[in-house]
Amino acid sequence: MSKILFVTSEAYPLIKTGGLADVSSSLPWALQKLGAEVRVIMPAYHDALLKAQCRKTICSFHHEGNQVSIIESQLALSGVKIWLIDCPKYFNRPGNPYLSEDGGEWPDNAHRFAFFAKTVVEISMGRAGLPWYPNVVHCNDWQSGLVPALLSFETRPPRNRIYHT
Numbered sequence: 596m597s598k599i600l601f602v603t604s605e606a607y608p609l610i611k612t613g614g615l616a617d618v619s620s621s622l623p624w625a626l627q628k629l630g631a632e633v634r635v636i637m638p639a640y641h642d643a644l645l646k647a648q649c650r651k652t653i654c655s656f657h658h659e660g661n662q663v664s665i666i667e668s669q670l671a672l673s674g675v676k677i678w679l680i681d682c683p684k685y686f687n688r689p690g691n692p693y694l695s696e697d698g699g700e701w702p703d704n705a706h707r708f709a710f711f712a713k714t715v716v717e718i719s720m721g722r723a724g725l726p727w728y729p730n731v732v733h734c735n736d737w738q739s740g741l742v743p744a745l746l747s748f749e750t751r752p753p754r755n756r757i758y759h760t
Contacts, residue, residue: 596630596631596632597626597630597631597632597730597731598631598632598634598727598728598729598730598731599623599626599631599632599633599634599729599731599732599733600634600636600715600718600719600728600729600731600732600733600753601619601622601623601626601633601634601635601636601733601735602636602637602715602732602733602734602735602739602742603615603616603619603635603636603637603735603736603738603739604637604638604692604708604711604735604736604738604739605619605637605692606619606620606635606637606670606677607619607620607670608620608646608670608671609637609640609642609643609646609647609668609670609677609679610637610640610642610643610646610691610692612691612692612693615735615736618735619635619637619735620635620670620673620675623635623670623673623675624670624672624673624675627673627674627675632727633675633676634675634676634677634678634727634729635670635675635676635677635678636677636678636679636680636715636718637677637678637679637680638679638680638682638685638686638692638707638711639664639666639679639680639681639682639686639687640686640687640688640692641686641687641688641689643679644666644679644681644687647666647668647677647679648668648669648671649668649669650666650667650668650679651666651667651668652664652665652666652667652681653665653666653667653678653725654723654724654725656717656723656724658682658710658713658714658717659710659713661682661684661685661710662682663680663681663682663714663723664681664682665678665679665680665681665718665723665725666678666679666681667679678718680711680714680715682710682714685703685706685707685710685711686707688701692738708737708738708739708741709741711738711739712739712740712741712742712745713741713745715732715739715742716742716745716746716749719732719742719746719752719753720746720749720752728753729753730753731753732746732752732753
């Protein structure tokens with residue numbers, strides 16, 4: 596059975612700025628219906644945490660000097676598990692995932708999503724203390740673009756890395 600970690604920066608109905616959120620909700624559901632064991636993973640933005648129902652913290656660890664928690668919830672309707680990477684320093688901000696309330700880009704976006712990618716790698720490699728880790732990592736859009744590159748430096752990475760734009 597394929598164990599797929601679906602890496603995205605947004606998923607409907609938790610956060611949506613465009614079509615990526617729709618794909619990040621529907622494709623994992625379709626993969627799950629085909630028999631795959633799927634986990635969607637994304638940053639724990641302020642608004643996403645407010646909308647996530649039945650959430651629970653499933654692990655906590657230190658990464659790059661930051662306390663990180665993985666919060667598990669489910670996507671509405673499909674029941675697909677979603678993991679939210681909670682690191683308030685990077686993700687608990689007003690506005691949308693990429694822009695502040697005044698419409699300007701967050702000046703540290705590159706650093707925020709590099710941190711996100713590095714955290715995903717730790718989870719993918721089984722170093723975050725979770726009992727589940729993938730054999731397929733499916734990345735979506737620029738926010739997760741470093742994940743396949745970083746996994747290529749690992750000695751025993753998940754066997755398949757997929758990058759989708």
